[in-house]
Amino acid sequence: MPRRLVLKATSGADRPETINQVFTVATAALAAGTEVGVWLTGEAAWMAVPGRADDVALEHAAPLADLVAAVLEAGTLTVCTQCAARRGITEASVLPGTRIAGSSLFVEEILDPTVQALVY
Numbered sequence: 192m193p194r195r196l197v198l199k200a201t202s203g204a205d206r207p208e209t210i211n212q213v214f215t216v217a218t219a220a221l222a223a224g225t226e227v228g229v230w231l232t233g234e235a236a237w238m239a240v241p242g243r244a245d246d247v248a249l250e251h252a253a254p255l256a257d258l259v260a261a262v263l264e265a266g267t268l269t270v271c272t273q274c275a276a277r278r279g280i281t282e283a284s285v286l287p288g289t290r291i292a293g294s295s296l297f298v299e300e301i302l303d304p305t306v307q308a309l310v311y
Contacts, residue, residue, distance in 0.1 A: 195226040200235035214258035227266035
């Protein structure tokens, strides 16, 4: 059975290299045929709000908005429930296809023996 990759991002525009790396790894895994899920926590939660990824520019890197779109197209994008609530982010304010879910679902996903989890 193929492994699934779950990446958890803990920073956003405050650490552009880190958030870009999360989505670069995610899209590379998608291109390799791996099932991918990205969880956004803390300041990374803003990357699920339309236009916010456009604000993150990183020299010599693919545009973050394009990487986020690729994950939404072929993988799953999840925003932490508490992180969203603390920032006033709602289901109505995120990119289409994004879900808001809590830690119990994250734990369920990463405890699956076919999952490789990475935290950035």
